[in-house]
Structure formats: structure tokens, C-alpha cells
Amino acid sequence: MAPTLPEKKRKAREPEPESDDEFANVVFDGVLSQSGDEFDDLSDEEDKEDDDDDESGNEGSESDEEEEDALLSDDIPSDVDGEEEIRKLLKNVEIEIDEPGVDPKREEEDPDKNYTVETDANGNERYVYEEIDPVYDSDDSDAQGPVNTIGDIPLSFYDTYPHIGYDINGKKIMRPAAGDALQNLLDSIEIPKGWTGLTDVNTGNPLNLTQEELELVRRVQMGLSTDDLHDPYPEMVEYFTSKEEKMPLSAAPEPKRRFLPSKHEAKQVMKLVRAIREGRILPYKPPEEREREEQEKEEVHFDLWQNEEAQEPNPMHIPAPKLPPPGYDMSYNPPAEYLPSKEEREAWEALDPEEREKDYLPQKYGALRKVPAWDTLVNDRFERCMDLYLAPRVRKNRLNIDPNSLLPKLPSPSELKPFPTVAQTIFRGHDGRVRSVAIDPTGLAVASGGDDGTVRVWELLTGRQVWSVKLSSDEAVNAVRWRPSKDSFILAAATGEDIFLMVPTFASVTPTLDQASRDMLSAGFGYATSGQKQAAPAGKEPPAKWARPGTKLEDEGVLIRITVRSTVKVISWHRRGDHFTTVSPSGQRSSVAIHTLSKHLTQIPFRKLSGLAQTAAFHPSRPLFFVATQRTIRCYDLQKLELIKVIQPGAKWISSFDIHPGGDNLIAGSYDKRLLWHDLDLSNRPYKTMRFHGEAIRTVRFHKGGLPLFADASDDGTLQIFHGKVPSDQLENPTIVPVKILKGHKVVSKLGVLDMDWHPKEPWCVSAGADGTIRLWM
């Protein structure tokens, strides 16, 4: 409508308005007739106004009427002759704007005018509308006006007639008023430039508007943009020509691919098809439905373990330990004794939560309804979760055994008895340490040697000294040993490099025994002289010199002196009493010597020894010879002259060893405080290691008279008595039971008990202490 408007305005002045699409289907009869009248009644102002009112009323909308009234009353208070024209103009504009709303109103106002109600054949009401009379002189744009039927003859023929031809009905078409006349009339009225017919409210002068201002007003009224430059309908620029070229620019023939289905598209389509088939693309569904479906899909239930097969658990996998079940004290109503006392409660509360042994205090609620929620349940669960995934698991072998089963089955104490328990007798007399002690084979006398250079013989039970001899004034007696047979009464003692063989004489020794012993000792002299004669030409120095010690000593009973090359520390007799061995640890090559009593012969069995020899002994029943160096004990066969085995107790410095009378077991003591039991058949490693002493062990000794006892003497001033039973059955292990610690000796300058010996039959033993005493334990 907007673009047509300027033309409309112009046409309002013209008698024949041009047709417009917009008004094509609207009936304009009233308006047009009115417009016809207007030209006639231009002069008559009042009438005109009334008419206008009527017309607007006729035409319909009350709102229009009001608007117009408002417009007329406000804007055009006083009418001037020429102003009718402008009002007309404005009015036309109004009417044209409001045209679409007209139709229904008019029908309301005169419903009975244009139709009649009849009854049709069926008896129903029928509205018969009047025939619309198309007024041909209207300025209806659609109706082409009266069609002149005069044909192709010049119109000048009708110049003399008032009509110009005939219409389709044969009626005369009257000649319209000549344009010139109207034009002349309009031209005759002169309107000053910019005249609006309005008065400036402020000044009272007539309001003159320029053409631009008028245009602006019009645009505002139309609701258009005030800017004239804006073109809402620019000319279309074609991207492609709409005209088909007769001659295309390229003469290339249409390629084949234009006629083939696209492979790429096929691919794309296939991709989609595949996606649809696989369910990746789903048809659209509203979100709620989708959600529901998803939920259904999620709850797929099936037997996960349908074809289960047990697997070997991974050995490295450690299943999480279960939480311990609740105990009595976790009950909501525990027995009263489980409730904490006040102190316990305070102690628990005072502790840090992490240090508490239990994370709860037992509590009693009288009834179930009083039990509150557990505060830290969520935390507990959380802790458990943390433990499950964050705690390193270590398999700890919990020994689910009775601790008492670890303890060895010990024989009952009654079975262990007898063993020495108390110090029965104390032998005093030695000046300084007592280095060595020995009980004679009959079990009546005790011989001892000490730092004072004397050898003393005591009566065992009474403790009375019965015999004594001073062998050396400056050197200590290092060892005393009785010859182990009852047909003689011979004592061997070592001081420095000398070994003395003597026959103590005192009351209890019968003269026959005494004589037999003396004979035995002197028997060798004859042999020795002849033997030595033979050995002399070899040009070597003999390993030992057998001689008589001198008359003074011979009177005392000391009959033979054997001088070897270095200080003798240990003497050990063969079971038959014909041989004895001496060990002098500092003696290098000749440290171990074997002496033959009957031949007055000394032999050095080892040309070379690895390590320093500490002690040596003969096997109690077989022709074997044991030599202990610092670390090992070597066992030699005396007949075959070969090394049989090397026993390694594992001690750093062996001090002494002893062989079980049965011959298959051996105990060794060491300066590093260890007592080692060896089963010779089992292994060359110790069967048991006992470390009960606080200081070095000096001597170890088995009981030789049939009692399953052995003992050791240590520098801590104690003797320890063990029950060591070697079963007759080879398969069983020996049982070793510590039975008694004998305390009594004093420790003097870090030396305690230096030597000990068992009674040949009774469970008694004697010990020689660094405190100068000898004690008999029984």
C-alpha cells in the first residue's frame, strides 16, 4: 500500500482514479458516489461537513468517524474556501487507509438492503442477493469503465453528440466532463506556496509547510521511515542470468559423470546406512522416551557366570582381608563387665583417635529405641574403601599354632637327675690361679696344677691335700691329667716346655699300685736307650728329650721329665694309657706331639698344620685322632694316616673340645662364648649351638662314666651342666637340655673357671677357678 500512496493522492484530484489491486475486491459504491457529490458541493461548507459525517457513518467504522472528528475539530478550526481541497486530500488518504475494515460494518448496518429471504425447493431459507449494479462511471480500477461498442471508428464522429458511443447494453455512453474544464477550475484557484490551511498554535499565523515537511508528515503518518534515502525495495541483482544463453561459452560435451550416480554420495549414504544398521544413528525420539528406553536397556539381566570355570588364583594376588566380626563389646546392650570404667573411658578419650586400639567405647543402651546413629559410619566405610584400593597388601604368615608347640619336648626333671647342683667341697691351697684339675680313674683323688708351679693331689670328698710337689718356681702348671687306667696311678703334668710324669704317694695308694706305676714308667728307659740310638744317626734334633727330673723331684715321686720344644698347654691320654698327646699352640710345626710311654718315644705326626693347633684328643674307641685348630677340628685316621673329616663348628676360636664316650658326638667350646654340639655322622656343621655364657668358654667335658651329662666352664665364673642324651637309635636326634648353672667361682681379672673334670662314676664334677680354689660339685 505504501508505494502506491503518492499516486493515490494525485489521483484524488483527478476524476478517474487508476485501478489498484488492493481495492479490487472491495465495494466502493458509497464512497465513489460521494466523491462525485463532493465536486458539486464544494462551496457549501456546512453541508459538506454534515455530509462527510454521514458518509463516514454510512461507511462504517465509528473509530474512523471519531478520528475524523478529532482531526477536523482540532486541526482545522476555521475553514477557508481553498482549504476544502486539502481536506479532501487528507480525507481521501484516510479513507484509503481504512478501506479494508469497511466491509463487515456496512453489512451490519443495512442487512436487509441487498438481499431477500426466500424459501427454496426444500423449504429452507435462501438468501437472494440483489444484483450488483456496476456503476460504470465509477473510478473502480478493476472495472474498465463502460466498453464502447462503436468499433473501429474515429471518436471524432461523435463530436457533435453529447455521447461518445454505446455500451454493451446499448445505452449511450455520455461524454465525460472535459478535463480542461476541471483543470481550468483548479488552476483558477491559486494556492500560495506551502499553504496548509492550518494555523500555528503559537503565533496564530497560518502554518506554512514546505514540501519536504509535508512529505515528512506523510511518512510519519504512514509509519514509514523518515529517511527518504532508504530504499526498501532495491533492484535485484541476479547471481545467474535468468536468460538462457543460446550459445554456451564452453562447447565441451557434457561429461559422463554427470549422468552416473555419484560414488562419493553413495559412500556417504552407505556410511549413514551402516551407522543406522549398527544403531549409531537412531531415529529421533523425544527426550523422555529416549531416557526411558535407555533405562530399560541398562537393566539387562543375564547370568554372568553361565559358563563359569574356576581359575587358579594368581599367586601374586592377595585378597583383601575381611573386617573382623563384631565382638561382645560392640553390642548395644553388652554384658556389664564389658563397659569401661571411668579410668578406662578417660584413658580412651585422652588418646589420639589414631592411636586408639578400638574406635569405639562399649556402651549400654537400655532399649533399642535409644540407640542413636553411629556418627562415623560413613567415615568408617570410607576408610575401608581407602584401605581396599590404596593400602599395600602383604601376605603375613600368621602361625596359627600353639606357641607351646614350638618348645621342644623336654624330658621331665626327674628323668634328668642326677646332676651336680651344689658346691660340696672347696679345695683351698693353691697360690694364684688353678690352671688345671683332674680326678683320678678310681675317683678318690683330685690333682690340680696352678700358677704357683705346684701340682697338688687332694682327697676328693674331704678336700684334704694329700700330696704336693713344686715342679717349677717360675712357670705355671698348665695341665694335669691322670693316666686313664686303674692298674696304675700315674699323673702327667705340664709346666712350660716340660712334661712330668709322676706317681703321687699318699695313704690311700696301696704300695703294690705304687710299685706297678713306678715300674711302668721306668720300663721305657731300657727301650728308649736302644731306640734313641737308632734315631740319633739321622742327625736331627729329637722332638723331645725323655729324662729323669733329678733326685730331688724323684724323691717326691716325679719320675720322668719330657722336654719338648715349646710350652705345652694341653695333655690328653689315649684310652689305653700307653700314648698321650700334648699340644703346644705356639709350637709351630711341632705343636702336636704324641708320646709313647712304654717306649719313651715322642713323635710329631704333622709336618704342617693349617692354623694354630689348640687342642687334640684321641677317639674313645676307634683309632682316630682329633686336632682342633682355631677354626676347625680335623679328624685323622691313625692307621691309614689320612684325614677323614674336617669339622667346622663355625666358632672363631675354639678353646677346647670333647668327644662323647659313644664316639659319634662331639662338643666344642669357643672363646666367642659358644658351645657347639656336633653329630659327627650328621654333618660337619654343628647340630646345636648354645650361647648361654656371657664370657669365653674355657673347657667342655662329657661325663665318661655312663651318665648323659656334659658341662662347660666359662670365664664368667659359672659352669653350666647339660643333660645330653645320645639315643641308641641312629635316627633319633640327641636331646640336649640345660639343667643347671653352677655359680660360685669368683671372676679374677676377667678369668673365671679355667678347667673342670667329671667324676668317673658319680654325677660330680670339680672345677678349677682363677680365684685359686677348686670346687667339688655334687
Add this chain to the structure above:
Amino acid sequence: MAKIRRRGQTGQAKNYVTRSQAVKKLQISLPDFRKLCIWKGIYPREPRNKRKVTKSVTASTTFYYTKDIQYLLHEPLLAKFREQKVLEKKISKALGRGDNSDAARWERNAARPEATGKPRYTLNHVIRERYPTFIDAVRDLDDCLSMLFLFANLPSTSAVPAKMIARCERLCLEFQHYLIVSNNLRKSFLSIKGIYYQANIQGEDVLWLVPYKFNQRIVGDVDFRIMGTFVEFYMTLLSFVNYRLFTSIGIKYPPKFDQLKDEQGAELGAFSLEGVNIATDGDEMKAITNGESQHGPDPKVQAAVDKIVKQLKADNAKGEKSTEVAEAADEEEGEQASDSIDKFEPVAPGGDVLPQPTQGSGNVSQLFDKFTVYLSRETPRQPLEFLLRAFGCRRIGWDSVLGEGSFTADESDPSITHQIVDRPVVQAVNGTEDNGEDNQTSQKIAQNQRYPGRIYVQPQWVWDCVNNEELESPELYAPGAGLPPHLSPFVKTANGQYDPTLPLDAQETEAEALDSKMEDDAENANDEEQEQSDEDVANDMDVDSANDDESEVSEVDAEEFGGVSDDDVEEDEEEAAILQRQREVEAELSGKSVKSKSADAKTKSKLEQKKVLEKKAREEAEDLERAKGMLSKKKRKLFEQMQYSNKKKSTEDTMLRAKRRKLEKEQKKARATLA
């Protein structure tokens, strides 16, 4: 020339990786790694020597097996995590660009388990891997159940979506249904932390903890993301376990779930079980539902009908009757062909006796079979309902406050045989109704609204019956009565451990018994003396004080008797002498001389006994010392360790015994004074 070996390239260093190395290797974020570890059951290991394992200077704390991490590399979940990560990146990029529609589209695909409670992946294969057989899964069910039951009772927050909670609740209820039908629940225990249940599923004992129905307080640092990861796994696990369990007893899984009933708080009653095959359908239904609602196939219709039924008592009674008939039929069938174990009796002598499982679970499972139980509104309905159902009770009613699904909401229903109450007794004006008989005939007590002909018990009665596998006498558990202690059924008392169920005399050591006797005697003597002195006209304050002194002295004695050393004995003797002297003095004061002598003789003999005991103990200790001497160092240490824990236990036990002795004495005294 030998190859140069660099540190950290052979041996232990190759076997372990630190956590950060593992994360780097898997190319995932730390939270994702954590998830993966939790689901796959991979946990850190403790290397023997940490220094040898670490390649870096700084000490790492967490080590994993390299093999474990390699195993994770093949995990399909890893790909899912990566996809998810890519998607997240896409979304954030699209949002950055302003492509909201794209972002929305991708957002739809993105898993938001924290919001929706369901991820894009399933953990089925992980469960199959971790538990190759069903029994493996059952073995690991403890934590699963405890966790899910806890979450079922949690309030929903942003960290714990409501859907997750609902799912947990549903799974738990389904599991409970299985236990009810299969009669596999064995024990239950009311602890201060919650209620423990123990079930035996295919020979495996499963123990779990259910919190009391309160709002759970969450204090301290609790990372719900970690818990959520566990719950996700456990939910999947339990749903499969439930499926298997349900199908194993011939019930369709999932059971029909009635949303309407659930909203009304029916809990267990919201489910209706169906047999897998139609033939067994009816039986199954019977086993689970209340007597009244068993014939209705449609729960909705049933719910409507229920209301009417409740109004009409006659209908009710009829329904019951019919169920009873059905039950009877069931029982007969059970007798004809039972799955139970037969008893093997030796026919000829000389064979070994094999241990046989005790018959009895069959009877126990029908413990509450004959009862109609009504729960008062102050009792915890859920555990009671579950427990009663699991042990054969079919007709349980409760107040409508406690939710939907009860057999009857009317307290005055005449069919009720037992009512469980947990409220204090409001004493009637002239009523002493601690007595059970009184309970049953207590019409006169108006305030407590007792109905005649029904047994009133406290909730603990149910638990004790279940644990002892027999019906306890309800008098002990009458409302307002002091309840007997509730004991844990899970404790297996080892030999020599303190057992509160046994009388004190049966378990105290000789020395303790002697001690207590002596104390008793001393006190008795005191009492006697006191009585006498009361009678005596020449009663003085001095005497009283002397008596007090004496009792103190005797107490001191008792304490010292605990020792074993020689010195103690001597001291004891001295003390005894002093005591005697004191007595003589007292006797003089109070003017009587005969009694003290006899008492002295008694105490003397006791003292001698004591000495003998002590000597024995000393000898034993010595023997032990000797035997210990024979052990190797390693074994000795082990032995001492064992002794340590044993000693701790035994001291605890002695403390408990002492406490109990004291309590019993006090009780006796109180009784005596009352009498």
C-alpha cells in the same frame, strides 16, 4: 668383560612402578586411574626394599607391580575413558566457539554419571574377570553389601545422585527378598554401629552391616567420588549376584516392582516375586507376601482391594485360613521329599565317626512360622520385618505410620499373637506387671493399651531367638524389663578365653578362684563381725574403723597375691601375721576371742594352698625358661611374640573376670540388703 649393569634396570626395579609412572604409561588422568584400580582390584604393593626400587631421588610412596599396569593397558574401559575425554574436549571447545547446538548434541552423548547415575560403559566384563566363578563373587560380598546398604540409607546430594540411592535400595531389597525366600539368613546382631547380618550363601558366610535408619552424619573428609566408584562397581556386582541367586531358587529376576507401593513406603512389600515357570508361581508368591495380598496377581488391583480388605475383618480371617491350608500342604510335601541331610548311623562298630552337619536349619527357618506379629510404631520396622520374614513369619502387621504393606494396620486385630513394643512402661496405679503372665492378662492396665491373649516383647527378643535358634522365653523381654545382655553370635570363643555366657566359676583360674574365695571369706568375716558388734552393746566407733582398716588390708593382700615372686610370698606371710595380730587386738577390744581362731585356720589353709599354687607357677615358669633356652634365636623371638599377644588377651580376660566378679558381688550384696 661383564656387562655393565645400571641401577634401576634389573631386578626389583623392573618389577615395580610408581604411581606417577603408571599414570603416565596409561595416559589417563589420576582420577581415571583411581577408578580403574578400584574396579580392576589393583592395589599397591610394598617392595621389600624401597630404595632399590626407586629410580628417583625423592622417595615414592606408592608402588604397583609392572605386570598389573601392563594388564591395565589392555582394558577396554581405558578406551572408554579416552573417548569420554575427547568428548569433553569437544564440548568445551564448542562452547568456547559458541556452537551451542553442537555442544548440546554432544552433551547428550556424554556420560554424566554424577547427574544421571549411569555411565556409558558397563562393568560386566570386569566383574567376570575379577570373579571367575560365582562363589568368588559371594566370597567378596561383605564389603559390597555393607556399602550398598549404607548408600541406600544416605540422603541424596550432589555427590550422591538420587538415582544411585534408589538403585542401591532396590538391589538391597531384592537381596533381602532372596534371603527371605531361601532362608539363608543365619545370624543378626544389634551393635552400636548398626545391625550386622550374617547369611550363608552356598556355603560361604557373608557378613554385612546395615546402619540404623537415621540420617547419616557425614563428618570429616569423605571423598564421595571414591565411594561412588566403589558403589558403581558393587551395584553391578550385586545385580548379577541377585540374578544368579534368584534364578537359582527359581524366581524371575528382576522381580516386579510396584512404584506406587514403594512411594507409600512398602519397601519389601513393593516387590512381587514370580516363579520362572508357571507351575511354581503360586508357591513363590506365597512365600514372600503377606497373608492377605498373596492371591492378587496385580499389585495395583491388590492395593485397591487391600483397603477394603482392611475394613472387613472377616475376609481377613478367611485369607489367613487359606494360607494356613497351603502351608500345611507345603509342609507335608517337605516331609515326603526333603533336600535335608540324612543322619548316618554306624551299623557295625569299628568304623570312624565322621562329623556331620547338624540338622536344624530347617526348623530354625520356620522359627516364627506360627506367629502373627504386630510392630508398634516406635520399633524399627525394616530390620524387624526382614528378620521375621527370613525366619518364617508370614503375617506381620504394623502401624500405618511405618508405611504400606502391612498385614494389618489395626492394633486390635485379634489374630495377632505377638506384639513388639519398645516403649517404657507407664506404671498403672495398682499394677506391677514386670511379670510375663501379668502381661498376657493385663486388661486392667489401661494406659499401655494391652490386649489380652498376646505376648508383648521388646525387639531384642527377635534377635536373641534368631541367634540362639530357639524361642526365648518372652518374660525376660517384657516391656520395661531389664533386658538380658545381647551377645554377639559371631564370637568364637577359643579355649581359655573369657566367655560371658558361662558362669564365672567355670572359667577362672585356680589362683583367681582362691583369691576371690579369700576375699569373700574376709568380707564374710567382716560382716559377721559387724553383725556381732552391732549386737554388742559395747559397740564403738573404734571397732568400726578397725574393721574398715582390716578390710582394706585384705584387699591389699588380694592384689599382691597376683604376683608370683618369692618376695611376695614372704610378704604375704608377714602380712598374714600382721593380720592375725590385728584380729587378736580387735577381738580383745570387742570382747570375743573364739571366732578369730577358726577364721585364722581357714585363712591359713587357704594361704597354704596359695603357696602351693605359687610354687607350682614358679616351677612352670622355670621350666618354660629352660625350654626357651633350647630354641633358636629366631624361634625364641617368634615364641615371645606369640606370648605377647596371648598375654595381652589373657590380661584382658582377667580384667573382664575381675570386673564381673566385682559386679556379681555387688549384686549379691544388693540382694542381701534387699532381703
